[in-house]
Amino acid sequence: MKYYYDLHLHSCLSPCGSEDMTPANLAAMCALAGLEIVALTDHNTTGNCAPFCRAAAGHGLLALAGMELCTQEDIHVVCLFPSPEAALPFEDYVSAHLPQIPNKRDLFGPQIRMGDEDQILGEDDRFLAGSTDIPIYEVSGLVAEFGGVAVPAHIDRPSYSLLGVLGLWDPDLRFATAELSHNCPPDFSQRPDLAGLRLITSSDAHYLEQVWGAEHSMDLPDRTPQAVLDWLSGKVP
Template identity: 70%
Template sequence: MTPANLAAMCALAGLDIVALTDHNTCGNCAAFCRAAEERDLLALAGMELCTREEIHVVCLFPTPHHGEEFEAYVSRRLPPLSNHPAVFGHQIYMDAGNLVLGEDPRFLAGHTDIGLEEVSRLAAAFGGAAFPAHIDRPSFSLLGVLGLWMPELGFPLAEVSRQCPPEFRLRPDLAGLRLITNSDAHYLDQVWEAEHTMELPERTAAAVLYWLQGTR
């Protein structure tokens, strides 16, 4: 799934607002955003950050530059490990024309030493917004690890998977919390057609981030 192919599939699926969120890197966001904008999609740069507690948090930014600055900080808090492509696959960076630019030698599939309590503040400091990913899943999720939603962590909303059972949303600790659903696509055939909408004052990345931050 290359950045350009992903953008093309998003356009084919009729999506309007899209983001690329690789594990612990924003390295392909510039290519994805350019390919998406060529197809008249509103694209945000992003990262699926893995915290010290092994909880996945989606971090979104208005431009690839913002995402790259955030990644520069995150990279200093990655473990000093090298990737093993035979086990974890190649970590390739590409341009908007599917030309390979290089390969990241770092181990990006693991966790950083960034604590969950830091993430909301950090994302905001780099101009972005953050929310815990797929909290209804048993692994790599806030509720799967901690067992209980904690408002003091500063997240105004959370993501649930498409398969989230209706009764999950009725948990007392989630009362009043906004829940959103994204594709979380790892393969092109997992990019599904638009099923959800955002009411925004304008079609901009800033408006999306304000919405995610709870300032609708």
């Protein structure tokens, strides 16, 4: 069955995310947009995933927990897990590999942790959008070890993308799926080095008005977190 998705969304915990991007606001906007499968992917953290997933479920949406990992090479990778609880061990791992650089709130914006009623629980004082020391060649296998799936983000962009940094797609990276941005050139997906990859498109929304309508879909045997992960990992045609 066809399900409409957006697997790359930011909340107010991302320093570049709007303060209006609270878990409850974001979940409600996804529902209004007609989406059916969504994922919260803040920079290098899953800290707001639990309230977002619960709010999304209240609107009848299937929500996955995730983060947008920044690798040692400044490559962004969307990492998805079946639930906030399942993502916690990976969160701990990434936290240990994130430099303890303080966030410059006035320059980059606040990083706000929220509760189930959109109450402010506090701010993360670390600069979450910085690069970890995790190499890109380790990411696919590492995320799989933690029970998730990794998808290189917006590979058509010139910065913070796998192709922008490396210049070409290396099969040894072991990614089955890659993300294109909404403004990707029409012929970009025809690159020979992308042959055989599953290509998806998500919004990378940092503001409520950037959440798209029901535009991109996946065909799944059922609407479950594992079915989504299997589809992204290439186990489902």
